[in-house]
Amino acid sequence: MSRRNNPAGPPTGPAGDDTGCTVLHVDMDAFYAMVELRDRPELRGKPVIVGGGGGRGVVLSATYEARKFGVTSAMPMVRARRLCPQAIIVNPQHGRYSEASAGVMEVFRSVTPLVEPLSLDEAFLDVAGAARRMGGARAIGEWIRATVEDEQGITCSVGVASTKFVAKLASAHCKPNGLLVVPADGVVQFLHPLPVGALWGVGEKTEEVLRKLGLHTVGDLAATPLSTLKRALGPASGAHLSALAWGRDERVVTPSEPEKSIGAEETFPVDVDDPQVVRRELLRLSERTAARARAARQVGRTVSVKIRFADFTTITRSKTLPESTDVGRQVYETAVGLYDALGLERARLRLVGVRLEGLTSAAAQSRQLLLGEKDSGWREAEAAVDKAALRFGAGAVRPAALVAPLADPAALQKGPPKGVPSGNRPDQRPRSGDSP
DNA sequence: TCTGGGGTCCTTTTGCCC
DNA sequence: TCTGGGGCAAAAGGACCC
Numbered sequence: 001m002s003r004r005n006n007p008a009g010p011p012t013g014p015a016g017d018d019t020g021c022t023v024l025h026v027d028m029d030a031f032y033a034m035v036e037l038r039d040r041p042e043l044r045g046k047p048v049i050v051g052g053g054g055g056r057g058v059v060l061s062a063t064y065e066a067r068k069f070g071v072t073s074a075m076p077m078v079r080a081r082r083l084c085p086q087a088i089i090v091n092p093q094h095g096r097y098s099e100a101s102a103g104v105m106e107v108f109r110s111v112t113p114l115v116e117p118l119s120l121d122e123a124f125l126d127v128a129g130a131a132r133r134m135g136g137a138r139a140i141g142e143w144i145r146a147t148v149e150d151e152q153g154i155t156c157s158v159g160v161a162s163t164k165f166v167a168k169l170a171s172a173h174c175k176p177n178g179l180l181v182v183p184a185d186g187v188v189q190f191l192h193p194l195p196v197g198a199l200w201g202v203g204e205k206t207e208e209v210l211r212k213l214g215l216h217t218v219g220d221l222a223a224t225p226l227s228t229l230k231r232a233l234g235p236a237s238g239a240h241l242s243a244l245a246w247g248r249d250e251r252v253v254t255p256s257e258p259e260k261s262i263g264a265e266e267t268f269p270v271d272v273d274d275p276q277v278v279r280r281e282l283l284r285l286s287e288r289t290a291a292r293a294r295a296a297r298q299v300g301r302t303v304s305v306k307i308r309f310a311d312f313t314t315i316t317r318s319k320t321l322p323e324s325t326d327v328g329r330q331v332y333e334t335a336v337g338l339y340d341a342l343g344l345e346r347a348r349l350r351l352v353g354v355r356l357e358g359l360t361s362a363a364a365q366s367r368q369l370l371l372g373e374k375d376s377g378w379r380e381a382e383a384a385v386d387k388a389a390l391r392f393g394a395g396a397v398r399p400a401a402l403v404a405p406l407a408d409p410a411a412l413q414k415g416p417p418k419g420v421p422s423g424n425r426p427d428q429r430p431r432s433g434d435s436p
Numbered sequence: 437t438c439t440g441g442g443g444t445c446c447t448t449t450t451g452c453c454c
Numbered sequence: 455t456c457t458g459g460g461g462c463a464a465a466a467g468g469a470c471c472c
Contacts, residue, residue, distance in 0.1 A: 119472045203470050
């Protein structure tokens with residue numbers, strides 16, 4: 001979903017020449033909101049906002065009727081409601097969006113196997129081969145738009161260009177429900193008037209740095225010496241942005257990149273200062289993370305914990321294990337060890353997260369285990385839980401500590417974590433008012 | 437205005453080894 | 455024994471994307 005608004009509106013100029021254009025970027029228009037409208041026609045024509053109904057959610061997607069009031073994605077729900085009080089708020093149904101996404105990706109793959117999904121609602125396609133068969137990149141783009149609307153009942157916008165990032169800018173430029181071809185020899189004319197913030201990789205902070213240098217458009221950036229950009233933004237980012245400003249982008253469409261990390265995080269409905277509640281959440285998140293790793297047949301070697309305080313400052317702590325793991329219990333013990341080592345006492349936390357990094361294939365790991373590595377038994381136990389979850393649904397089998405609220409603090413943590421003497425452990429007493 | 441949850445990538449700092 | 459520095463990996467933080 002593109003977050004940038006398109007002040008210019010759909011293109012009005014003459015149709016571009018698609019010679020040399022082999023990359024398509026397809027971006028669904030207000031995807032989540034459109035799926036809701038398709039499923040609930042009575043919402044059509046009304047301002048609809050998809051987002052968490054809770055006090056701390058953000059807007060996931062909004063119909064164009066709601067956007068007229070200034071509602072944009074990633075905006076806090078509280079603010080969106082204030083801007084557009086008459087909007088109909090819909091709780092997200094991720095399963096529905098995944099289904100719709102699978103259908104759309106299927107359409108793309110009927111054109112070419114070279115499809116690189118960026119998220120549920122957008123993808124790059126390399127149509128160099130298909131173009132000969134189907135009459136050019138523009139024709140393919142038009143066919144995709146018609147087919148997606150026909151089969152899924154939602155509209156999309158298509159950018160056609162010779163490189164990925166120009167195709168992406170083109171699709172953003174013709175939203176909603178449009179198609180724009182940027183001819184290979186028209187890239188610089190297309191790029192240079194755009195604001196620097198349009199470039200992929202230029203967010204709020206970078207834009208501010210560039211603004212202080214007096215650089216407002218992509219053309220300004222292109223005219224700036226490489227050494228100046230490298231000094232201001234770092235060698236990698238400086239060189240990258242300079243290349244993009246001249247339309248140079250060597251990246252090719254890559255169908256599937258292996259995942260590098262898997263994680264889970266959760267913002268508490270209200271800030272939490274009870275270490276016992278935090279540990280229970282770490283257990284839940286560790287189990288969820290490890291289960292997803294097992295489902296993906298991946299193991300990870302580094303466990304990282306993320307803590308966001310009430311004032312939104314965020315820290316991370318990580319530990320690399322001697323062996324990769326997909327065992328929830330091991331992830332949890334590492335995570336809770338990292339958390340305890342912080343000695344946070346009664347700090348007010350807004351969010352905690354657990355992530356497994358340095359992922360490799362579980363097949364390679366199991367070969368190592370066969371060579372005499374002993375196993376704690378948790379692996380078998382959790383494999384059994386996975387099976388039960390498949391039969392009876394996720395959550396059918398859970399650690400005892402997650403069944404009854406604060407049932408038994410000892411169930412969460414057997415003995416003090418390594419390296420932390422029990423006398424130094426943060427307070428574990430349940431607080432009055434915490435138990436229902 | 438008050439900020440979700442899933443990720444990737446880059447930079448800087450730190451600790452270790454030689 | 456002290457000091458310096460290069461190379462490397464891990465850790466930490468931060469910007470960015472959808």
